[in-house]
Amino acid sequence: MDTNVLFEKFTIEEVKEIEKKTRNDIEKKKEELRMLVGERYRDLIDAADTITDMKNSAGKVTDCIANIQTLCTNLKQTFMVKGVAGQSRHSIKRKSEENHMYNIASQIKLLLDMPERIWSALDGNAFLRAAQLYLLSRHVHMSMQQNITQSSTVTSRFPIVTHQWTAIGHFKGLILQGSRNTLQEGCKSDQVTAECLCSILLLENSTPRQVFTEFLMSRTNAVRLALHTSQASMAIKDQLCLVVQLVTSTINQVQAIFTEKGSDSDAMPGGLLASLLSDAEKTSVREILVKTCDQNTLNNLPQTVLDFRPTLRSHATVISANTLQDNTRQWVETMAQNVQSGVEKLLSYINSVKGLAAIRNDIWKLMHNDPKAASWDRVCHMVLKKSLNVWQEFVNPLITDRIKAIVTSHSDSGLALCQQNISRILADVPSKDRHMAFEKNLADYIWHEGAGDLSVKSAWGLTKGSVKTGPLLMKAKAYTPVIQSLCSNFDGKFKQLLEDVSTYLSKNEDDSLKDSDSQLSTEGQHEPFDCYSDNQLFEKFLKDTCQKSIKRLQNHIAQIIETSKEEIESQRKNKIFDPTPVIHRVCLLGRFCSSIPDLCPHLYQLVTYHSSKDNVDRSRRLSTPLKPIKTKEDVTWSEMKLLLHTTSQSAFRLWGDVTSDKLVGVLSKAIECLDVQINTKWDEIEIMEESEDKRSLKSVIRVPMSPGWQIYTLLYSMCHEINGVGGHALNRHTLAAFSRKTYHSVLACYERVLNKAECSQTQALQAWFDLKFIQNVLQAKQDSEGDLKCSGLIDLAESCIDPFDLDVFTPYMTKHISRQVQRSKVLFGAVSNSEKMGVTRTTGLQEQHNLLPLSSCSNRFQLLPVTDMASSGLRSVPQQTAINVQPYTMPSSESTTLTSQPRMKESSSFYDRLGNMSTLWFSNTSKN
Numbered sequence: 001m002d003t004n005v006l007f008e009k010f011t012i013e014e015v016k017e018i019e020k021k022t023r024n025d026i027e028k029k030k031e032e033l034r035m036l037v038g039e040r041y042r043d044l045i046d047a048a049d050t051i052t053d054m055k056n057s058a059g060k061v062t063d064c065i066a067n068i069q070t071l072c073t074n075l076k077q078t079f080m081v082k083g084v085a086g087q088s089r090h091s092i093k094r095k096s097e098e099n100h101m102y103n104i105a106s107q108i109k110l111l112l113d114m115p116e117r118i119w120s121a122l123d124g125n126a127f128l129r130a131a132q133l134y135l136l137s138r139h140v141h142m143s144m145q146q147n148i149t150q151s152s153t154v155t156s157r158f159p160i161v162t163h164q165w166t167a168i169g170h171f172k173g174l175i176l177q178g179s180r181n182t183l184q185e186g187c188k189s190d191q192v193t194a195e196c197l198c199s200i201l202l203l204e205n206s207t208p209r210q211v212f213t214e215f216l217m218s219r220t221n222a223v224r225l226a227l228h229t230s231q232a233s234m235a236i237k238d239q240l241c242l243v244v245q246l247v248t249s250t251i252n253q254v255q256a257i258f259t260e261k262g263s264d265s266d267a268m269p270g271g272l273l274a275s276l277l278s279d280a281e282k283t284s285v286r287e288i289l290v291k292t293c294d295q296n297t298l299n300n301l302p303q304t305v306l307d308f309r310p311t312l313r314s315h316a317t318v319i320s321a322n323t324l325q326d327n328t329r330q331w332v333e334t335m336a337q338n339v340q341s342g343v344e345k346l347l348s349y350i351n352s353v354k355g356l357a358a359i360r361n362d363i364w365k366l367m368h369n370d371p372k373a374a375s376w377d378r379v380c381h382m383v384l385k386k387s388l389n390v391w392q393e394f395v396n397p398l399i400t401d402r403i404k405a406i407v408t409s410h411s412d413s414g415l416a417l418c419q420q421n422i423s424r425i426l427a428d429v430p431s432k433d434r435h436m437a438f439e440k441n442l443a444d445y446i447w448h449e450g451a452g453d454l455s456v457k458s459a460w461g462l463t464k465g466s467v468k469t470g471p472l473l474m475k476a477k478a479y480t481p482v483i484q485s486l487c488s489n490f491d492g493k494f495k496q497l498l499e500d501v502s503t504y505l506s507k508n509e510d511d512s513l514k515d516s517d518s519q520l521s522t523e524g525q526h527e528p529f530d531c532y533s534d535n536q537l538f539e540k541f542l543k544d545t546c547q548k549s550i551k552r553l554q555n556h557i558a559q560i561i562e563t564s565k566e567e568i569e570s571q572r573k574n575k576i577f578d579p580t581p582v583i584h585r586v587c588l589l590g591r592f593c594s595s596i597p598d599l600c601p602h603l604y605q606l607v608t609y610h611s612s613k614d615n616v617d618r619s620r621r622l623s624t625p626l627k628p629i630k631t632k633e634d635v636t637w638s639e640m641k642l643l644l645h646t647t648s649q650s651a652f653r654l655w656g657d658v659t660s661d662k663l664v665g666v667l668s669k670a671i672e673c674l675d676v677q678i679n680t681k682w683d684e685i686e687i688m689e690e691s692e693d694k695r696s697l698k699s700v701i702r703v704p705m706s707p708g709w710q711i712y713t714l715l716y717s718m719c720h721e722i723n724g725v726g727g728h729a730l731n732r733h734t735l736a737a738f739s740r741k742t743y744h745s746v747l748a749c750y751e752r753v754l755n756k757a758e759c760s761q762t763q764a765l766q767a768w769f770d771l772k773f774i775q776n777v778l779q780a781k782q783d784s785e786g787d788l789k790c791s792g793l794i795d796l797a798e799s800c801i802d803p804f805d806l807d808v809f810t811p812y813m814t815k816h817i818s819r820q821v822q823r824s825k826v827l828f829g830a831v832s833n834s835e836k837m838g839v840t841r842t843t844g845l846q847e848q849h850n851l852l853p854l855s856s857c858s859n860r861f862q863l864l865p866v867t868d869m870a871s872s873g874l875r876s877v878p879q880q881t882a883i884n885v886q887p888y889t890m891p892s893s894e895s896t897t898l899t900s901q902p903r904m905k906e907s908s909s910f911y912d913r914l915g916n917m918s919t920l921w922f923s924n925t926s927k928n
Contacts, residue, residue, distance in 0.1 A: 104158065106300035107140050110289075111164045118171050125192060127179045131199035132280060132288055134171050135310045141165045143304050172203055183215055184222035186246035190256040194272040197257065198280060201273075202310050208273060209319050212258055216331045219250045223335055227342025236346045237359045240395065241366050243339060247332075247390050252372050254328055255379045258319060274318065281311050328383050339394045347402040356399050356406075357504040360531060363391065367528035391529040400534060403504065404541055407497065411549045414493025419556055421486055422592070426560070426585045438480045439588050442726040446475045478726025479595050486592055487599035494546070495602040498609075501542065505535050505609070539609050543636050546607050550596075550640045554647050557589050561651050568658060579658045587725045590651030593644040594729075597637075608634045649734060652725070656738035659721050663714055664745035670710035671753055680706050680766070685812055703809045704769040705816045711770050715777070715828040718742060722830045736780060739831050743778035747771075747789050754796050764800035769813055771797065776821045777832055 006015060114137045121130035144161060179196035182188055197211045206214075226242045234242075257272045285306050286298055298306075350356060367373060367390070380388045429436055438445035453472045474484060564582045571579065596603070683705035689697045706712075718738075719727075727735060750771060753759075759767065775790045798806060825832050 102300040103302045106297045109297055110140055114168055122178060127175055127199040128195035130175045131202050132310055137168045139308045140305055175199055176203055180218055183218035186249040190253055190272060193253050194257045194276050197273055198276045205313050212319055219246055222246050237362055240359055241362050244363050244390055251383055252379055255383050258324055281309055325385055343398045347398055353403055353406055353500040354503040356403055364528055364531055407545050410493060410497040411545050415549050415552055418490040421489055425482055429584050430581050435481045439482055440584050441724045442478055443723045445480050478729035483591050483595050487595055491600040491602050494606055498602045498605050505538055542606050542609055547636055547640055554643050557647055561586055565654055583655050583658055586651045587655050590648040593648035596644050597641045607637045652734045660742045660745055663717050667710055667714045668749045680708055703812045704766050706820055707770045707773040719828050719830045727830050739778050740780055743786055746774055750793055759800045761801050764797045768797040772817050773820055777824050
């Protein structure tokens with residue numbers, strides 16, 4: 001900055017500060033300069049010394065070169081004057097030219113024969129020999145081109161040399177390509193693979209580590225090519241076997257080719273590759289051409305050719321054990337990822353477990369027949385420092401996932417088919433088809449006699465087979481043709497799945513594996529892997545899949561039942577109550593749920609599957625779907641049965657509720673007025689009474705002798721509805737719930753009527769009789785609520801009756817109720833309480849029979865054989881002798897006097913002597 005400007009802008013103090021700062025900067029720069037010179041001075045001295053040494057060395061080299069030139073000049077002058085070994089110059093020159101021409105001719109002949117020799121080696125896959133021949137040809141051609149003067153002479157006089165080398169030069173690419181292609185084949189021996197690697201090593205002048213990396217890369221490409229879906233000429237089974245073979249052969253060949261064979265795991269690297277390379281470097285030209293070249297040609301070859309040995313430019317450094325193990329482990333991990341993606345795509349084309357079983361068996365045979373299988377664990381520990389199970393690491397998880405996918409697909413398709421069939425059948429229920437008519441009224445199907453219901457042999461006596469098989473059993477179980485068709489189609493999918501899965505899980509399906517197992521046990525060979533180690537896993541998956549399928553089916557059916565219930569409620573709200581079509585569909589679904597455990601035997605086989613010979617034989621010899629298994633029931637199967645049973649119960653519970661409401665609605669309209677005169681006929685009884693003056697007075701009383709026809713109609717309608725849905729096959733609790741609801745609804749009707757207005761004594765007597773009758777017929781033993789309610793209604797009816805008349809009428813009405821109840825137990829057994837059925841058994845000398853009492857027609861009914869409640873099953877009826885039995889005559893209902901009472905008592909005691917009535921014959925209840 002200009003000093004004038006500085007003094008103009010700043011004050012004196014500021015200028016002094018600037019001056020002071022400037023002087024400090026100058027001193028600092030000087031110090032830095034001194035420091036830099038001091039530090040670099042030593043380096044400068046060293047550089048000067050180095051330059052001086054270089055100058056001296058260059059002078060010495062120049063002197064040596066000049067000395068060599070002088071010596072060469074003196075040697076040339078001496079040779080031109082005297083020749084070699086004291087011979088004359090012209091004699092030596094002529095002989096040298098003659099030998100030179102022989103050498104050239106032998107080399108040219110060698111080059112001319114070389115393509116044929118190389119092609120022969122390539123055809124025989126002798127790539128190492130082909131590489132040696134190529135390297136010899138290249139050495140011959142290069143030796144002929146070393147001397148500039150000789151090179152121009154040979155080129156001008158023998159142009160075939162250049163053309164022949166052009167023809168030989170392309171063999172390098174062919175040899176390398178052939179070697180690399182051979183490396184991708186896992187079936188080649190260790191010797192062939194090592195020769196290919198050695199030829200690559202010599203031709204490309206690479207290192208053992210490079211060819212090791214190339215070897216692993218070749219196998220990687222081979223695995224990828226084997227897994228490619230474009231391999232249309234190969235089956236998927238062959239592709240997977242090839243992949244396994246490539247992996248196992250690679251591990252074995254890494255140990256054989258790149259490591260020294262030894263008993264310990266820390267073997268030194270080298271192996272077969274180092275041995276072949278050493279042999280190749282020691283092989284002379286005569287050994288290479290001993291069988292393909294004549295002796296004259298060999299003798300005239302120059303020494304430079306005869307001394308040729310294929311060698312590497314650099315020393316072949318062996319691969320360290322750690323590097324070998326790390327690279328191999330990394331290759332195995334990479335292959336695991338490639339195989340997982342590739343095999344998963346290939347397995348997606350296999351849609352059966354049988355195909356997967358064939359793949360597993362072929363892989364097992366391939367690994368079992370491998371001659372190196374016995375030393376596999378030792379090789380893996382040497383190369384990988386760990387054990388390797390190719391089946392478990394590469395293939396088994398993918399096959400397991402595919403099996404699960406196939407099983408799930410089978411289950412889903414079976415469920416979808418079943419749902420479609422259910423929808424179609426439910427839509428066809430209103431049709432007039434014959435089989436659909438059976439669904440509307442099962443009594444038509446059950447009592448429809450078919451030609452195949454009972455075989456001719458079993459017609460003469462009940463046999464075990466006739467009871468447990470055939471259409472007769474289907475009718476006994478209330479399984480209509482529609483239900484049988486639904487279950488057959490549903491079970492058909494599980495049958496296919498069972499047959500398919502058995503090929504993989506069964507230990508007796510594949511005879512070849514069984515033979516191999518026996519041979520293995522006798523010879524003590526190494527077993528590659530356990531084919532059936534995952535059987536328990538698959539069995540559990542089968543069980544879970546079937547359980548999920550049944551759960552989904554149950555949810556689907558439960559949803560339909562819930563929809564039907566909502567539809568019925570909607571009809572009630574809209575006062576268009578016609579639930580019959582809906583109830584037919586609901587009952588069909590209930591029967592279908594209850595029939596699945598009996599008519600789907602293959603579903604049971606899958607749920608309880610065990611990979612043993614007994615299970616396979618049982619699935620093959622399945623003769624009847626209803627044959628009981630004398631073993632402890634499987635927990636999962638019990639849960640599935642309970643789930644289906646619950647769904648079936650809910651369906652029939654809806655049927656019971658709707659049917660009960662419909663029947664009670666009809667009853668409610670009929671008993672509103674309690675018009676007993678048009679409903680029933682009363683019994684007239686003459687009784688004798690004493691007047692106040694001790695005179696006997698005769699009077700006639702009228703008491704109800706039967707319940708109202710509306711009650712009989714209700715009971716008949718209930719039995720008709722029960723028989724229409726196959727009540728004999730329904731669960732007892734279902735029928736009990738139906739009777740209980742109806743019973744409570746009937747009591748509610750009578751309660752409304754009795755509370756509506758004051759009843760006359762006649763109406764009250766009929767109501768009292770009806771309530772007592774209903775109580776004895778429909779009320780369950782543990783129904784305390786119903787008992788309390790009915791007792792209250794009976795008391796309400798008694799309040800409308802004169803107490804004196806009630807005391808007189810009660811004994812007679814009680815007898816009539818007892819007789820009517822006994823009759824109803826037989827006629828309406830389907831709705832009667834089975835706990836109150838039967839009469840006491842009496843012993844006597846007379847032969848006892850079970851007769852229908854109260855029948856006035858002696859020819860209408862014959863003797864009915866029944867079984868005792870303690871009977872365990874059906875038994876044939878023994879032949880009986882003809883016995884004369886006096887028919888029971890029912891007393892007249894028009895006029896009954898006191899003189900008829902002893903007869904009534906006699907008939908009652910006679911009935912007691914007939915024996916115990918079995919509820920199983922007349923009532924259609926079951927003990928489910």
